[in-house]
Amino acid sequence: MSTPIIVGNWKMNGLSADSADRAKQIVDSLATVPAAGVEVVVCPPFTQLALLGPLLKDTPVAMGAQDCHKDDKGAHTGDIAPSMLTDLGTTHVILGHSERRRDHEEVDETVREKTVSAMKAGLTPIVCIGETEDQRQSGQTEDTLGWQIKGSLPDGFAGIVAYEPVWAIGTGLAATIEDITNTVAFIRAELVRQFGDAGKSLRILYGGSVDANNAAGILAIPDVAGALVGGASLKPDAFLTIIRAVPAR
Numbered sequence: 001m002s003t004p005i006i007v008g009n010w011k012m013n014g015l016s017a018d019s020a021d022r023a024k025q026i027v028d029s030l031a032t033v034p035a036a037g038v039e040v041v042v043c044p045p046f047t048q049l050a051l052l053g054p055l056l057k058d059t060p061v062a063m064g065a066q067d068c069h070k071d072d073k074g075a076h077t078g079d080i081a082p083s084m085l086t087d088l089g090t091t092h093v094i095l096g097h098s099e100r101r102r103d104h105e106e107v108d109e110t111v112r113e114k115t116v117s118a119m120k121a122g123l124t125p126i127v128c129i130g131e132t133e134d135q136r137q138s139g140q141t142e143d144t145l146g147w148q149i150k151g152s153l154p155d156g157f158a159g160i161v162a163y164e165p166v167w168a169i170g171t172g173l174a175a176t177i178e179d180i181t182n183t184v185a186f187i188r189a190e191l192v193r194q195f196g197d198a199g200k201s202l203r204i205l206y207g208g209s210v211d212a213n214n215a216a217g218i219l220a221i222p223d224v225a226g227a228l229v230g231g232a233s234l235k236p237d238a239f240l241t242i243i244r245a246v247p248a249r
């Protein structure tokens with residue numbers, strides 16, 4: 001079985017002191033009562049990576065970023081290269097989040113190029129896919145996910161896939177256990193179709209309104225390897241409850 005992983009996506013929230021305080025609370029709790037066998041990652045805003053890197057070093061909490069550029073250097077004003085992330089102790093990077101696809105018009109090809117360069121830099125990419133409400137209503141969920149998997153994941157993909165239905169993000173309305181189970185089975189089949197045997201062991205996370213109350217049910221779904229958590233990851237108590245809801249496997 002693959003190692004379960006809980007990822008906190010802090011998005012564009014909090015100033016340095018808030019993030020340092022939140023990180024310390026999570027680290028302290030896990031130092032006191034370890035969540036054995038669960039990988040924990042927090043993804044602060046870029047501007048706080050340099051602060052949190054030393055704080056999280058040699059703790060059970062790894063650090064991720066929320067995006068990176070496809071090139072490793074050059075004339076790209078305002079962008080961040082993968083090696084700039086590893087330089088600060090970052091080990092994971094979220095790519096193709098629906099908010100970036102929406103706000104920055106990222107398409108599957110952009111996500112694929114970023115994924116290649118993240119892998120080259122030694123980062124673990126967490127690639128997000130998910131259908132919108134319109135796509136769901138018009139019965140296009142599987143088509144959408146199929147195209148996103150084909151388009152966003154490069155040959156030799158060595159990372160994590162996060163299934164995040166767009167309509168479930170930040171709405172308090174998580175997908176049902178039945179829907180997640182079925183959709184994750186579809187994603188698994190597509191991964192195996194694209195990557196053969198390697199597709200069998202890629203981890204699939206669920207994201208979209210995961211909270212302290214629904215986490216145990218979602219994390220108990222056999223092929224769900226963990227969760228990508230937005231809003232609830234900003235509250236240490238809720239985030240820790242989610243981490244501790246991971247069933248022993």
Ligand code: PGA
Nearest residue numbers: 169170208209229230231
């Ligand atoms: P949410 O966000 O948990 O606030 O719904 C999840 C995400 O966007 O990764």
